[in-house]
Amino acid sequence: MEDVELDGGMSKTLHSGLRVLELLSAHPDGLTVTEIADGIGVHRTVAHRFVRTLEAHRLVRRDRAKRIRPGAGLVPLAEPVERDLRAVATPLLEELADECGATAHLVSQEDDDHVRALLVVEPRRASVHIAFRPGQLDRIDRGSAGMAILAARPARADERTEVGEARTRGYAVSYGEVIPSIYGISCAVPGRRDSAPISVGVSLFDLADEQRLAGLVGDCADRLARALG
Missing domain, CATH: 3.30.450.40 (GAF domain)
Incomplete structure (x- = not known):
């Protein structure tokens, strides 16, 4: 994941949520909530809340094995870039x-x-x-x-x-x-x-x-x- 140094004008919560997306982009086969928590350095409960929020925006999805994968909602966000x-x-x-x-x-x-x-x-x-x-x-x-x-x-x-x-x-x-x-x-x-x-x-x-x-x-x-x- 990209190394971003937070300063006082940034949101730590938003930063952590974006790190979930970065982590998943490097693991297209999906990760468990526990693996996400370990990957971004937060408690499993916190990672679960991030995942639920990202799911609501269709930015991540759960497959049949309950692994978290990048969601289709990312496509329209990326499409206008260049x-x-x-x-x-x-x-x-x-x-x-x-x-x-x-x-x-x-x-x-x-x-x-x-x-x-x-x-x-x-x-x-x-x-x-x-x-x-x-x-x-x-x-x-x-x-x-x-x-x-x-x-x-x-x-x-x-x-x-x-x-x-x-x-x-x-x-x-x-x-x-x-x-x-x-x-x-x-x-x-x-x-x-x-x-x-x-x-x-x-x-x-x-x-x-x-x-x-x-x-x-x-x-x-x-x-x-x-x-x-």
Whole structure:
């Protein structure tokens, strides 16, 4: 779960309720009330009240085994988030995933220190590929997606050497920084002056054909920039 530091202007109760949703999002097969209580560090009775409230809003549901799962009420809440961006990007990332035979991703800067995966597209014809869920939060200075975004900015004295290298070559490469033993190659999407910076990239097992992959990722980033206007 995301590490949020509470201050005096925040609601501790709401914070705990939101942590229930974050916990369930990481366990789509469901959790018991006791497991939820242990996961967010509260008494079982308190966790039960959180679950009952979230059930009333259809944000969680109980399956036949009485395990708590994410509910359908989350869908309309998430659907408006970057709707136009995801709609435009989806066919381009589908094409990128199939051309590379690798999982493609669209990542957006969340805050000064983090990026979040907005869209993850798996290749349709690859025999094996990497799988991870949209919504994943990672440090901006770890992994090719965040480093590509940093490389699109002016150089800083305290930046990683890999960011400077990405700025020089035009794309970022990482290995094992987000998913163990997995390569990432990403390019920033240009022209996002008034919107959150974004990058597109692929995650794959082998980077033997780096130049070809970099060309495909860069072309996808440029096409997405043109499509977004």
